[in-house]
Amino acid sequence: MTVTLPPIPQLECSPLEAARTVAREIAELVRARRAAGRGVVLGLATGRTPLGIYAELGRLHREERLDFANVTAFNLDEYLGLRAGHPRSYRRYMRERLFDAIGLPPEQCHIPSSDVAPSQWEAHCREYERLIADAGGIDLQILGLGRNGHIGFNEPGSGRDSRTRVVELAPPTRVDAAGEFGSVEHVPERAISMGVATILAARRIRLLAFGAAKHEIVTRTLTAPPSSDTPATFLRGHPDVRLYADAAALRGEGSPS
Ligand code: GLP
Numbered sequence: 001m002t003v004t005l006p007p008i009p010q011l012e013c014s015p016l017e018a019a020r021t022v023a024r025e026i027a028e029l030v031r032a033r034r035a036a037g038r039g040v041v042l043g044l045a046t047g048r049t050p051l052g053i054y055a056e057l058g059r060l061h062r063e064e065r066l067d068f069a070n071v072t073a074f075n076l077d078e079y080l081g082l083r084a085g086h087p088r089s090y091r092r093y094m095r096e097r098l099f100d101a102i103g104l105p106p107e108q109c110h111i112p113s114s115d116v117a118p119s120q121w122e123a124h125c126r127e128y129e130r131l132i133a134d135a136g137g138i139d140l141q142i143l144g145l146g147r148n149g150h151i152g153f154n155e156p157g158s159g160r161d162s163r164t165r166v167v168e169l170a171p172p173t174r175v176d177a178a179g180e181f182g183s184v185e186h187v188p189e190r191a192i193s194m195g196v197a198t199i200l201a202a203r204r205i206r207l208l209a210f211g212a213a214k215h216e217i218v219t220r221t222l223t224a225p226p227s228s229d230t231p232a233t234f235l236r237g238h239p240d241v242r243l244y245a246d247a248a249a250l251r252g253e254g255s256p257s
Contacts, residue, residue, distance in 0.1 A: 008242070019052025030068065043143075084113075084114065125166065146176070147176060148170055158195065162198075163198055207244070
């Protein structure tokens with residue numbers, strides 16, 4: 001039986017327009033929930049792609065007094081095998097790029113640990129899933145896209161039903177991170193990542209991709225039959241997903257960035 005999944009709505013825009021639009025959507029959600037005396041749970045990503053959103057959220061906090069007191073955040077993933085506070089850890093990235101700028105207290109910022117002992121991997125991952133569930137599930141998940149179609153660190157081979165777990169990083173992922181770590185040998189071999197099912201459980205998903213280097217994988221995400229060969233294709237089954245992408249990512253126009 002062939003299952004036809006709905007297409008992902010695409011919004012062509014510049015990275016700046018995408019950042020402003022998604023940040024505005026988050027701000028509206030935060031304000032509406034606060035007015036109703038409720039909290040908001042955000043799912044957050046790292047990499048270059050969400051930086052514009054984080055800069056805009058910082059601006060909204062500083063200049064428009066957007067208050068994040070009712071926000072709880074869960075990051076998609078973290079490298080494994082880095083000491084706490086390592087400059088390349090996603091925890092450090094999030095503190096420097098967002099959490100400090102919006103005044104989010106540490107107890108409301110959740111990121112898998114980068115230095116869990118192997119004997120504790122399973123329990124740590126189970127606990128992360130439990131924390132998300134206890135918070136009421138993720139209201140809005142920000143997502144970037146790896147060149148090989150990974151979302152979070154769900155590399156090719158990740159199943160539709162996968163949950164938070166320890167993953168082996170694929171060679172292209174480690175190559176892409178080599179610049180940040182100085183060389184590919186210094187890039188961790190493993191990470192802890194929310195699973196595909198964890199991501200799909202978010203009530204809204206906002207996927208962003210910019211630059212011609214993402215064109216091929218954006219095309220595959222939008223058109224290839226959903227399968228674990230390209231985990232991002234599983235997003236096509238989600239009831240409230242949107243893709244924000246520029247002309248280069250959508251149509252391969254311009255030079256790779
Ligand atoms: C890493 C992260 C992903 C991110 C991807 C793309 O692998 N774990 O969450 O989406 O990189 O990074 P960039 O946004 O820099 O292209």
